[in-house]
Amino acid sequence: MRSGPISRAELARATGLSKQTASEVVRDLEANGWIRERGQTQGLVGRSATTYELDAGRAYVLGVDLGGTKVHVALADLSGAIAAEEVDATDRRGGHHVIEQIAALTRSAAARAGADPRRIRYGAMGSPGVFQPGSGRIIIAPNIPDLDQIDVVKALRVSLGFGVAVENDVNLAAVGERWRGCCREAATFAFVALGTGIGMGLMADGKLIRGARGAAGEIAYLPLGGDPFDSRGYRLGTLENAIGSVAIMERYRGLGGQGAEDVRGVFDRLVDGDAAARTTMDEVARVLAQALMAIRAILDPELVVLGGSIGARPELVERVRALLNGFMAEPLRVEASPLGGRAALMGAVGTALSTLYDSVFGMTDLPGEQARTAGVETAA
């Protein structure tokens, strides 16, 4: 969908509705304040047309990315432009304290954007762990105490005053990449996050795949990179045991590597030409490439986006690409996440905006490109 000034007649042509109906729609939207007159067309043959534009400040949506260490909040206006962002360290007391923290950050973002908080209509929140739509709880959410004890959806609705959809953060990252990342043209793709943990968000034919119990994309459990029948290893996941951040450090130290405190450090040593770092990354890439081969064999995605603090590193992406290109007849397209750590946040905003659009315009398409430029510098 394109945005920007549009006339009644143009709208009719774009939507396929009759001129008459389009005109009624415009009248209606204007009466409700969703759009307003912008100007006139000029220079073309025929009568000049009155153009309309979205009243971007008429409504806002909230996106939340709740992590074990940080809470990230973004407010976007009706046009999809980010009006304000806030970050904070996640409240360690967990549970309701985190809910209250999100509410406070939202108020602060609204103030910074100069937006009436009552104009925020919908929200979406990404969180690690598996979300149970039935109970509204997030189960297996690590690092945040008591979050699995409360109905998060209900609590957020009470604290914020509007509905908030909850979704796995990696799934939202996939949504984000499709909205404003590198998957705008792709209907079927996978977002593989490699950071502290390993996860994947899947989109097939433009829809998120959640699986029967909401555990689709839990590729930590892929039987690759180790003995899948080792029941101790299975608890964390065979793949995670092989290329999770802990495993990477073990590999590095096992190869005699020194001078790196964490995975970021290993990447730093890689630049210095450290042999252990190189071998470590070669090994990790080799296992990761196998994971992508498995994803491809099962799902046939148009591309796979690598994200997360480790996955998005070009040193790793290059290695994986080289391995896959080496012998596949039609190599799998692999990209580093352009949105990086903001993918889930963008996905949350996009999801909330999509809900808003659906309720206002009766459509689900999101506005594209143009909205992307403004307002991001407001970010905390």
Added chain:
Amino acid sequence: MRSGPISRAELARATGLSKQTASEVVRDLEANGWIRERGQTQGLVGRSATTYELDAGRAYVLGVDLGGTKVHVALADLSGAIAAEEVDATDRRGGHHVIEQIAALTRSAAARAGADPRRIRYGAMGSPGVFQPGSGRIIIAPNIPDLDQIDVVKALRVSLGFGVAVENDVNLAAVGERWRGCCREAATFAFVALGTGIGMGLMADGKLIRGARGAAGEIAYLPLGGDPFDSRGYRLGTLENAIGSVAIMERYRGLGGQGAEDVRGVFDRLVDGDAAARTTMDEVARVLAQALMAIRAILDPELVVLGGSIGARPELVERVRALLNGFMAEPLRVEASPLGGRAALMGAVGTALSTLYDSVFGMTDLPGEQARTAGVETAA
């Protein structure tokens, strides 16, 4: 959707339409001959109702399962009951000869069912290989010469006089299992076919997953059971090289096994207590279990159905179940395909019927259970 006699008022309640509208729908359908009066309700309080039933013989649909060695054709009436089936060895001349063969089998099935061939409204055909919707061609279709040279959809339409949807046979098998097999309650599941080749049909949230290029479910390429970076092995697929029928025989012979001509023979020897046969199947099950673990990690299906001449064997299913139950906290449900070799055929019939229902009733649900009893004994 239930079928069987239904009154106007009942229809209104079932569909949520108003009594008035339901009445109009009934009037319309009766005028067009799709339904007819059946009788009256009795014994209940209130005025007795006139009931209606489908005129099952008003229209038929065709299902085709085209394999490298056999062509299977089934005719079903409007109620979904199989009216006639035909089988034949696939015409080895391939191409248009196969199309003509399908047309001949269809005529013969119609004659056997006592149905006017002009009443066949839609068809669906399953075939190995990847179907390209754009060109109507089936590419990489093994064992049938020249089939990738012709527009199969067009040719079938000309020969048969009605439209035929073409789909990968394993995908249709998944549809079949959902319609009349063991996945009627499952919205997200996988059908894994293990026979001459290896393939998988995927359903997520009740919809087939085809992938970006129609190659979803090509699990022959799963990087399991061998070195995935061996480019020779990759051509056929790493997994297929490990547990395809050829690989199974190699394993058996490599273990000193004797007296089995084919995989069926190995299963026979298993019953006799042959140690090589047992080890072979243990190994195959071990690799297959890993494949299911990968499928589970990526898709989180409600269950996995094992089909194909090898996959549906209880000796194998039991072994796989035992391996998965051994250490998984929440074991994956694994079932042997109850439809067996007829899964794809049933899926084809179901798909065609679904199209017919859509066009007649403006709905996509298929009739359930009750239709299953009648007419199958007419099968060839």
Added chain:
DNA sequence: GTCCTTTGTAAAGGAGCCTGACGAATGTAG
């Protein structure tokens, strides 16, 4: 026999869309 329930039809109307006609406003050709 009366009452209550249920079926099915009739009448009227609304929501959402469309078509066709037409006046108003504009650029362009002569």
Added chain:
DNA sequence: CTACATTCGTCAGGCTCCTTTACAAAGGAC
């Protein structure tokens, strides 16, 4: 500068699909 072609937006009317309300007909329950 004028006549014309083009485009915008509205008006009037109508179609389709569905709903609500009212009511007559047909049955069981007491």
